Amino acid sequence: MNLRSELHRLYNTLIKEYGPQGWWPVFLADTENELADLRDGYHPGSYDIPKTDTQRLEVSIGAILTQNTSWKNAATALASIHDHGLLSIDKLKKTSIDKIALVIKSAGYYNQKARYLKNFIEFISDYPFEKLNRLTLGDARRVLLSVKGIGPETADCVLLYALKKPSFVVDAYTIRILEKVGIISRSMTYHQIQTLFESNLDRNVIVYQEFHALFVTHGKCHYQRKPYGESDWLLRHIKK
DNA sequence: AACCAGGACGTGA
């Protein structure tokens, strides 16, 4: 079986098991969004979120806050930013790093992340989402990566979930699962794995969004603790 | 009570 059909089979198996995941969660910016309110921001079946720049900002900030951190802790910090009336570019520009650090404390790494957020706010002031959206995918990714605090995965999350550009997100769970299933080997880089998906799947934003979300959902079930994937049923389903 | 979480950066070799 070739790689292309293997990846499709993997995707179909996961989405059949878990259903649409409705990423990225948006639960603060638009209280009129009923779907988002109902399930902590997840909006399975709706792919027209985010709709506003505030929501795009919420997604981007969330992506930074959740770096190597549970979404629960990140979401608490995100809600704290909102509760302090700081969920806007102008407000965050006027707020000191120390103050931001205090507000996002529950996310962990709060000093680092406060700086990263400041860097991003500075960047997004010069490169508003609309302007960013007019760049090619490659150019948008490059400028995002130039921000200190935005690495490959965070950049791809912003591109895929805030800007809806077809940039595949590779995270730790993705790598663990693909290794276990035998699709990749340990020495492959982020870019190589990303290329693997992007050259074997149609350039479909919805599929990219769901695929990454499904990897995380499945990873939480079977790839949290070592040895990874001991209880995973995927192998039996995927092989041959 | 270790161990891990939807990573990224700085450093030295």
Add this chain to the structure above:
DNA sequence: TCACGTCATGGT
């Protein structure tokens, strides 16, 4: 390039 240390709260 690359392995390794650092950053830190909160849940299991």
